[in-house]
Amino acid sequence: MFYHDKKLQYKVRVEKPNPQFARALQQAIGGIEGEIRVCLQYLFQAWNSRGPQRYRDMLLDTGTEEMAHVELLVTAVAMNLEGASSGLVDEIIGNNTMMKEVMGGMDPRHFLSGGLGAMAADANGVPFNGSWVVSSGNIAADMYANVMAESTGRALATRLYELTDDAGMKDMLSFLIARDTMHQNQWLAVLEELGHGDMRNVHPIPNSFPQDKEAKEFSYVFVNTNIDPDEPSIGQNRRWTQGQSIDGK
Amino acid sequence: MFYHDKKLQYKVRVEKPNPQFARALQQAIGGIEGEIRVCLQYLFQAWNSRGPQRYRDMLLDTGTEEMAHVELLVTAVAMNLEGASSGLVDEIIGNNTMMKEVMGGMDPRHFLSGGLGAMAADANGVPFNGSWVVSSGNIAADMYANVMAESTGRALATRLYELTDDAGMKDMLSFLIARDTMHQNQWLAVLEELGHGDMRNVHPIPNSFPQDKEAKEFSYVFVNTNIDPDEPSIGQNRRWTQGQSIDGK
Amino acid sequence: MFYHDKKLQYKVRVEKPNPQFARALQQAIGGIEGEIRVCLQYLFQAWNSRGPQRYRDMLLDTGTEEMAHVELLVTAVAMNLEGASSGLVDEIIGNNTMMKEVMGGMDPRHFLSGGLGAMAADANGVPFNGSWVVSSGNIAADMYANVMAESTGRALATRLYELTDDAGMKDMLSFLIARDTMHQNQWLAVLEELGHGDMRNVHPIPNSFPQDKEAKEFSYVFVNTNIDPDEPSIGQNRRWTQGQSIDGK
Amino acid sequence: MFYHDKKLQYKVRVEKPNPQFARALQQAIGGIEGEIRVCLQYLFQAWNSRGPQRYRDMLLDTGTEEMAHVELLVTAVAMNLEGASSGLVDEIIGNNTMMKEVMGGMDPRHFLSGGLGAMAADANGVPFNGSWVVSSGNIAADMYANVMAESTGRALATRLYELTDDAGMKDMLSFLIARDTMHQNQWLAVLEELGHGDMRNVHPIPNSFPQDKEAKEFSYVFVNTNIDPDEPSIGQNRRWTQGQSIDGK
Amino acid sequence: MFYHDKKLQYKVRVEKPNPQFARALQQAIGGIEGEIRVCLQYLFQAWNSRGPQRYRDMLLDTGTEEMAHVELLVTAVAMNLEGASSGLVDEIIGNNTMMKEVMGGMDPRHFLSGGLGAMAADANGVPFNGSWVVSSGNIAADMYANVMAESTGRALATRLYELTDDAGMKDMLSFLIARDTMHQNQWLAVLEELGHGDMRNVHPIPNSFPQDKEAKEFSYVFVNTNIDPDEPSIGQNRRWTQGQSIDGK
Amino acid sequence: MFYHDKKLQYKVRVEKPNPQFARALQQAIGGIEGEIRVCLQYLFQAWNSRGPQRYRDMLLDTGTEEMAHVELLVTAVAMNLEGASSGLVDEIIGNNTMMKEVMGGMDPRHFLSGGLGAMAADANGVPFNGSWVVSSGNIAADMYANVMAESTGRALATRLYELTDDAGMKDMLSFLIARDTMHQNQWLAVLEELGHGDMRNVHPIPNSFPQDKEAKEFSYVFVNTNIDPDEPSIGQNRRWTQGQSIDGK
Numbered sequence A, B, C, D, E, F: 001m002f003y004h005d006k007k008l009q010y011k012v013r014v015e016k017p018n019p020q021f022a023r024a025l026q027q028a029i030g031g032i033e034g035e036i037r038v039c040l041q042y043l044f045q046a047w048n049s050r051g052p053q054r055y056r057d058m059l060l061d062t063g064t065e066e067m068a069h070v071e072l073l074v075t076a077v078a079m080n081l082e083g084a085s086s087g088l089v090d091e092i093i094g095n096n097t098m099m100k101e102v103m104g105g106m107d108p109r110h111f112l113s114g115g116l117g118a119m120a121a122d123a124n125g126v127p128f129n130g131s132w133v134v135s136s137g138n139i140a141a142d143m144y145a146n147v148m149a150e151s152t153g154r155a156l157a158t159r160l161y162e163l164t165d166d167a168g169m170k171d172m173l174s175f176l177i178a179r180d181t182m183h184q185n186q187w188l189a190v191l192e193e194l195g196h197g198d199m200r201n202v203h204p205i206p207n208s209f210p211q212d213k214e215a216k217e218f219s220y221v222f223v224n225t226n227i228d229p230d231e232p233s234i235g236q237n238r239r240w241t242q243g244q245s246i247d248g249k
Ligand SMILES: [Ca+2]
Pocket: A035, A038, A066, A069, A176, A179, A180
């Protein structure tokens, strides 16, 4: 069973709305590297699970967290679209040459179909596709799928970070990058526990992003979204919830 | 922000696993009339909302509930697939002529790709498609989209009910049908409040299903999934949370 | 059986070709809110119909009309693409800031794949998808699907109206918006007849568009596309063909 | 502009409803070889046309006819689904071994989603996809696309003919096969006129189907769907409307 | 069995990287008119073939060549994306008005998802779709599908040629256009051999492109990709491998 | 540049054609776990590569090999469809209860669209989708994507092995499973070289399949598809081409 409150997991602040960046953010919502994918992937793996309870619980905890990431990003898209139809916006890109190169315009459907709201689609307006949700019935294969999703997801987030000059957006992305670090390490820890190699000191992918730009206080904390004191998630003393992380931190 | 516990919103019981019925249930998971669609649709409408807070809160509450419905159905699929690869199952359809007619076999991908787990796809294995998630930026248009989703969703659930002889599955479906009744009435109440007609005594669609087969104790209860005592959902005294329902009950 | 003549249902005039607006118009052709969808949806509902003949006839009449709307829009796209490959077009956007913001460029496939012709795709080049064609076997659910399609379709048309400065395009859109008004009212009239509320004085969605910009002479006229004098459509004396409309006009 | 009457272009008769054959017929409705595709393809080519008026008119005439073929097939699907949910159907396949081999069951969505109605999808429930609608801006390329569509379409129709024992269905298919013969010949005649080879005595594809099973009275008749006496279609004295056909008949 | 070396089939040279042209080139990689489609189409037709060995061999030879065309184009995309994320690129479009009109920006996913690499998608980021791979079991129908693919493919290549001012890119495209000429003629020769018309002096589609801009030395040469001296491809003395070509050259 | 000969990489033998197993095999051709995906994925990663030449060469070698796996499987599908339309096949499933459970029938499009040939689609007829081709611009992320693809691919192949009683098909699958073992180990060796853990003695996923059923002589051999003696692939003395494999063998 699922619950919510009206808080966001992390603050979302946009200094200057930018509908082109809204388009870019869609990749992290409805793209193959995005948050809807990992949310559904972890939850389907949990619900389909016939294996050890502690993996099922971890998947439920993190799958639930990912829904909060979708929430952050949709909120960020809506804020970046603020005023986009007023006819008064100008110079939204300013001197950011890179943004100008990469993004030719906003997604026209953000205005035409969404009335300045986010969609369940990627940066090109291609809809989210359920085929991306991997739940194979094999825990090790699933964990590789999860590491892969978090690796390409973290690469995407660092590229979005590079694309924007907006301090608010950089701040939100530093949080999401930190969570990707944590989640990569989680799934690697499971692989290690399953006998899939000794993963000590593995750096999160991509290693080109300077970790001091991460919101580091969130990079090594397991987020327990289970609110039931009587039936807590199992595995609180496992490698993904305490002690040294996979990457040696 | 989202949370969960390890309970299901309603009990899921399967008397005799039936992989063909598992296939049929997929329509209610990843089909256009299914629960992933309404889950994402209500949440996107909430997150994109620039309108009255009380509608936003209701959408968040119910969107969160829909994720619990996905959970119920995925669990039901996995239970119906139990033993499907053992080579020992026989006569799973028995004397249910209708089932035999409608379903030619199980979804081969339930075994080949899912290892006897559910997928984010419909009854034909066609993946969930993000284009079905309607969030138009117009609250009235969105509410018609929601009534339509719950109408076709309830029609689907009653047809699944008709298709199965399994008492456990019928029980679960009677709960989901009851929730569809409630949700149809909710969105109609908003339309009424917005000036879109006088909706009194409107029977939930489809009206061919005898309401005494619903789990009626859940047909007229708003499920508040907001767990924050300090910031409760607004609108607790509205027509969708108390008093006579749209359909006069 | 279907017939045609070589006339358009309404004049299509483009003062100054604009390939970016051509791209935007694609949403109304092959997008989920577009005319191919309603055309097929009404026709499939008619052909699948086992209910009262008068609804079947109305669906056939209006489904046939929608094909004429696809015709208008494809014609408009081709006219807006006129000259787009000549290398001589310049300043097509002029001082329309909003257009500049929303549309980053034309759809490259309009040139590369279509040779300056329209496609069966949306404003992002995502192809029309048959899953959007709702025909549920339940007349009330279908009517909600139809109201929803016309609501989001009318919202789209009013946004296209807002996006363009071209007097010819505004004129064509004022016609399409008027027809959306009519069709919303039609389906609501059926719902009312089926006992789904008292719909008097319901304003067409979205209510933000000033109705005096509609081509009002077309807003309250049922278009009977049935040319057979021996077997006329039934229901000519119903609420959708005569008398006061749903919205009190 | 488009019109209709309430007649079908050819009688549709089903001796014994067969939901499995209904599933097979879907391929001819919403599959890549199906009638929605050719309907939209010919109409888009006509509407986008900048070339000779006589080709444009022919495309409009035949595109309009194809919509009547969709109508035939949807009607046939609905009739084959008659009674499919009653629980009383049995032995629908009887001794037709081939049908038993090919079709494992009906499409579950015909019941679950469509309430025993047809869908805009193929025989596997995969939705119609707008990317199949070819309109390239080059008349010769378009004509090859049309010959290809009619060739694979006629191959499909002859395979459906082979698959069924139902005299009514065989009759309807013999009509559709005859029309495919005619349409192949039409597009080849245009290619010949454009200088693309001497096409005399080319047999319609596939040549494995005995033409005496065609409804031959329809194999060499151009169907003029233009009802306007004041603006008739141009080209009435062309090779596709009179004289010896491409295949020497 | 398949082999490769590290050479390209033709040199790929980019004078000035242009990420917008990279986006346009995607249409020729993963679009419906693109090289992945013909590669898989010819190979599937070969592998599924039950007909004469010489057609099967030709399909294998040419299908294998098409993979080398994908290789050329992906290489060209990567080269055009060089430096696209450096933030230092400017004036990439320069005075090419047409490019500026057609392409609003680069594909944001080239940076966000691909890290400046090509994708299996079209110019709008819509993924390659396997439904485009036609293998009908009828050799004549397949050949029309192949002529159609090469016609629309050649039209696409000539439009790309028109779109760019880069001498390197024009050179590469002149090669690909020449190969399209050859392949059109090949499939027409098969049709002729099968009795589908007399194809002498048929000009390759589109005839608007001046053939002296083709890399003519490659326009009439069959590329035999079969490296096995002991089992050479059959048909080396056929019309597609020697003598006068279909178009009289 | 690519080449081929007319040999298969491994013999394909079908003792008794089974169109239902043909349908199951489609998952390994055009499904997300299938061979078209890995073929394109490795080739795109190679072509887009800006990293060390030895990884690029390995990706080219193995990507080319995967095309030969598509060839094996398409051949196997065509052989399993042999006679499927004759009306004489019976008892194709015999006593294989599991097959009867899993597969309700053959894919109707194998007959209707393919004329008894394979398609670029999965076991449910859902077309191959280019979005599955991961090439992220980050070598480590790509390698995780590759391990994931080979893990789910090997799980699929072992499930197909379990599903069939045909000795020829089991033999072919034992070869494909062996190659999946090799390829998993290759990509893990790259990860190890990149500093992503110590992968010694990692068992190929899934570990439930007894390796003595693999065609073990192919489980630890790098297949060099590069035929150019002057420019051999680099990395011949690396861990993936010689010495002890990742899994200690
Ligand atoms: Ca995340």
